Amino acid sequence: MRARAAALATRRPPALVRRGAGALLAAVACLLAPGAARAGGVARVGAAAADEGAPPGGAAADEGGPGAPPASEVGPRRRALAVTASIVPGVLVHGAGHFVAGEPAAARRLLTLELVGLGMLGTGGALLIATGASRHYSAPSVGLVVSGIGLFGVSWLADIFGSAGGAGLGGEPDLARHPIDLELGYLYASEPQFDYSQFATAAARFELGAYRIEPSAAIALDADNQRLRLDAARRFLGAGSARPTGDGSRLELAGALTHHRYGDDDFSVTTGELALAGRLDLARLSRTTAGSFAELAVGLAGEVTDYKQAGAGADLGEMLLTRFAWGVYLGRPGGAAHGEASIYYDHRRDTLAGGISPGEGPGSGFVGLFGASAILYLGPRWGVRAELEQGAARLARVALVRRLGGPR
Amino acid sequence: MRRAAAALGAAAALGAAALPACVRPADERALEDLEVGIASAAGLSIAVDGGAAQVRVIEEGRIDLWAQAPVLGATVRAEPAAAGALRLSVANCMPGSELDARDAAGDALPVAPLPGSRPTSCRFELDLPPGEEIELAIAPPDAGDIARFRFAAMGDIQTGLPEVGDLFRRINAEPELRFVVSTGDLVEDGQVEEYELLLERLALLDIPYYSTIGNHELHGETGMWIELLGRRNVHFRFKGVAFSLVDSGNASLDPIVYDWLDGWLDRAAGDVHVFGTHFPPIDPVGARAGSFRSRKEAAKLLSRLAAGAVDLTLYGHIHSYYSYENAGIPAYISGGGGALPEKLDGIGRHFLTIDVDPQAGIGAVGVVRVD
Numbered sequence: 034m035r036a037r038a039a040a041l042a043t044r045r046p047p048a049l050v051r052r053g054a055g056a057l058l059a060a061v062a063c064l065l066a067p068g069a070a071r072a073g074g075v076a077r078v079g080a081a082a083a084d085e086g087a088p089p090g091g092a093a094a095d096e097g098g099p100g101a102p103p104a105s106e107v108g109p110r111r112r113a114l115a116v117t118a119s120i121v122p123g124v125l126v127h128g129a130g131h132f133v134a135g136e137p138a139a140a141r142r143l144l145t146l147e148l149v150g151l152g153m154l155g156t157g158g159a160l161l162i163a164t165g166a167s168r169h170y171s172a173p174s175v176g177l178v179v180s181g182i183g184l185f186g187v188s189w190l191a192d193i194f195g196s197a198g199g200a201g202l203g204g205e206p207d208l209a210r211h212p213i214d215l216e217l218g219y220l221y222a223s224e225p226q227f228d229y230s231q232f233a234t235a236a237a238r239f240e241l242g243a244y245r246i247e248p249s250a251a252i253a254l255d256a257d258n259q260r261l262r263l264d265a266a267r268r269f270l271g272a273g274s275a276r277p278t279g280d281g282s283r284l285e286l287a288g289a290l291t292h293h294r295y296g297d298d299d300f301s302v303t304t305g306e307l308a309l310a311g312r313l314d315l316a317r318l319s320r321t322t323a324g325s326f327a328e329l330a331v332g333l334a335g336e337v338t339d340y341k342q343a344g345a346g347a348d349l350g351e352m353l354l355t356r357f358a359w360g361v362y363l364g365r366p367g368g369a370a371h372g373e374a375s376i377y378y379d380h381r382r383d384t385l386a387g388g389i390s391p392g393e394g395p396g397s398g399f400v401g402l403f404g405a406s407a408i409l410y411l412g413p414r415w416g417v418r419a420e421l422e423q424g425a426a427r428l429a430r431v432a433l434v435r436r437l438g439g440p441r
Numbered sequence: 442m443r444r445a446a447a448a449l450g451a452a453a454a455l456g457a458a459a460l461p462a463c464v465r466p467a468d469e470r471a472l473e474d475l476e477v478g479i480a481s482a483a484g485l486s487i488a489v490d491g492g493a494a495q496v497r498v499i500e501e502g503r504i505d506l507w508a509q510a511p512v513l514g515a516t517v518r519a520e521p522a523a524a525g526a527l528r529l530s531v532a533n534c535m536p537g538s539e540l541d542a543r544d545a546a547g548d549a550l551p552v553a554p555l556p557g558s559r560p561t562s563c564r565f566e567l568d569l570p571p572g573e574e575i576e577l578a579i580a581p582p583d584a585g586d587i588a589r590f591r592f593a594a595m596g597d598i599q600t601g602l603p604e605v606g607d608l609f610r611r612i613n614a615e616p617e618l619r620f621v622v623s624t625g626d627l628v629e630d631g632q633v634e635e636y637e638l639l640l641e642r643l644a645l646l647d648i649p650y651y652s653t654i655g656n657h658e659l660h661g662e663t664g665m666w667i668e669l670l671g672r673r674n675v676h677f678r679f680k681g682v683a684f685s686l687v688d689s690g691n692a693s694l695d696p697i698v699y700d701w702l703d704g705w706l707d708r709a710a711g712d713v714h715v716f717g718t719h720f721p722p723i724d725p726v727g728a729r730a731g732s733f734r735s736r737k738e739a740a741k742l743l744s745r746l747a748a749g750a751v752d753l754t755l756y757g758h759i760h761s762y763y764s765y766e767n768a769g770i771p772a773y774i775s776g777g778g779g780a781l782p783e784k785l786d787g788i789g790r791h792f793l794t795i796d797v798d799p800q801a802g803i804g805a806v807g808v809v810r811v812d
Binding site: 162163164165166167168169171172175223224225226227293295298299300302333336338340341342344345346348350351352353382383385387388389390391392393397398399400423424425426427 | 463464465466656659660663690691692693696699720723725726727728729730731732733734735736737738740741743744747748758759760761766767768769770781782783784785786
């Protein structure tokens with residue numbers, strides 16, 4: 034792990050995105066790599082840049098500062114202080130933990146990320162207030178607010194992770210493409226508004242080069258309710274694409290079609306969606322945050338709700354899709370166990386979980402769902418997936434995963 | 442790796458455990474509705490049918506109510522020591538309402554109407570016999586006539602509360618309006634002073650104001666609503682038309698409220714039925730999503746309303762005016778009570794006037810601009 038972190042530390046500063054693709058992700062990447070912007074725009078990413086013998090510097094080359102011990106050499110007392118500082122005052126001043134741990138450069142980057150997040154939140158919030166949530170400007174305003182909160186949250190979690198020595202866990206991403214994964218599972222829904230509570234789930238995942246296709250189904254065992262979904266994605270950056278990043282970072286254009294039949298409630302919903310989804314390997318931020326990652330997805334969806342009552346017809350609607358996540362890699366590819374785990378926020382409210390409601394106080398009707406997800410492969414073939422989501426309903430899912438075919 | 446997985450698992454479990462209220466945030470509010478209109482003190486007891494009025498004062502010889510429906514029924518009883526003269530005051534009352542009081546044998550008791558301080562203040566005096574249950578009916582004389590009438594709809598006063606008197610005076614200027622139905626968000630922060638100001642402003646209206654709550658009534662002093670105004674889920678009938686105003690303050694209806702709604706829909710089968718709630722189940726501007734917390738619940742509600750042949754849906758929360766259809770039912774968003782307005786929409790403070798004919802259905806829906 035240390036060798037990998039060091040290799041990353043000597044790479045040219047990264048930028049994930051070429052002109053125009055994924056403005057938010059690009060903004061993050063550019064902030065992490067100011068040198069890239071100075072160099073006249075977009076740097077070559079990851080391994081490609083390293084292969085060309087890019088000069089050292091950038092993201093992690095100036096870690097620590099003179100006399101500061103590297104993260105791995107931080108003593109237990111200082112480590113405890115750093116973790117404490119990452120929480121208080123770190124909740125407000127992101128990077129405080131890294132600063133105490135002797136990682137001032139990483140601390141500055143985390144603080145910058147926090148400020149960018151707050152800036153986005155403030156800009157989106159100001160737009161919402163100034164326009165009174167105008168129908169003409171809602172989508173960008175809400176998108177900025179949610180993405181800003183995401184950046185704020187990710188920079189804080191990254192500070193805690195790095196301050197706690199999370200990089201020492203040695204997690205690494207699996208960069209191989211696996212042709213087929215099959216999945217069978219069980220989902221429990223604590224849902225007071227509907228009769229269902231138990232679902233059988235099945236999914237498959239096919240990866241071919243830069244393309245991924247994922248059909249999935251959730252069939253209620255105790256009610257007349259079925260959800261079918263087909264995900265497809267084209268990877269533009271990252272492993273398997275024509276522009277590998279050399280780490281877990283990636284950028285995809287993802288689409289999906291979903292049909293959800295609520296037989297007991299006499300309606301069905303069909304949804305089509307398109308989103309730009311990216312992952313940033315946080316090894317690019319600092320060696321202390323190696324082994325973790327952040328994700329952001331932004332997109333739009335259209336849906337048709339078809340009512341079965343005579344004369345009710347169908348309603349057409351659209352949705353803003355915004356999702357952010359922070360996670361860690363578990364183990365190393367080829368090791369005894371390997372996978373990843375993440376916590377996330379998803380702004381959409383059309384899933385089985387729906388959106389969360391905070392009870393008394395503000396927030397009802399705006400907030401989406403929170404979730405935690407983990408997948409762990411126990412050897413090259415078998416794995417297990419677990420998910421928890423809290424929205425209007427509370428969901429728990431476990432699934433057994435079987436991997437077919439060798440990695441590519 | 443194990444440490445990381447354990448930490449994430451613990452964080453997720455803690456998060457899930459810390460959110461027990463999230464799945465049913467409104468169940469306690471629904472149960473509180475069941476206590477509205479029931480009170481006893483000083484040898485007097487009263488139970489208002491369906492909780493359609495809150496008992497503000499009950500003391501020796503006096504009962505004060507706040508009405509949440511144009512027609513009230515109640516049972517009142519006086520213990521022997523408390524028998525005798527009773528002064529009954531009904532605030533937020535239909536102007537010109539009359540009190541009919543009958544003893545256990547069905548015989549009418551003498552009732553003396555007293556002058557009210559304003560059109561929506563109805564006051565009566567009657568003698569209660571000892572230990573006997575007396576049935577009261579308070580209604581305007583034409584309440585039972587199945588005939589066309591007009592009402593107003595509005596919502597979202599919030600920060601506009603100090604100036605809402607302009608809007609109420611404009612409502613008073615519409616002579617045919619019988620009452621106002623409101624979709625909530627009458628206060629901004631739910632502070633006591635705001636509720637006091639709200640009552641002052643409502644006193645400017647010449648017709649009663651029936652409302653459910655919005656999300657802003659869940660800020661601050663959340664008990665004030667029920668204490669002052671009564672139920673958060675309101676159902677009544679007037680001149681053959683059913684009205685259901687339900688609490689979606691959490692961008693959701695509690696299952697208890699769905700059960701009530703099912704009953705109201707069943708009882709109103711074949712009749713004109715007006716449904717109102719604060720959050721639009723689905724925001725016509727989907728990307729904004731100022732709507733229910735769950736799209737599937739929104740569809741479920743609309744599916745039920747369609748199955749129940751609801752004729753009109755009224756919403757607030759969005760501080761503008763929208764006219765559209767959901768599940769084939771005409772829908773109006775009217776959030777022009779004075780809250781921070783949606784810009785660039787060409788409309789400011791406003792309210793709706795709605796003609797309804799119990800036999801022909803919903804008639805003209807007008808928009809009255811105040812600014």
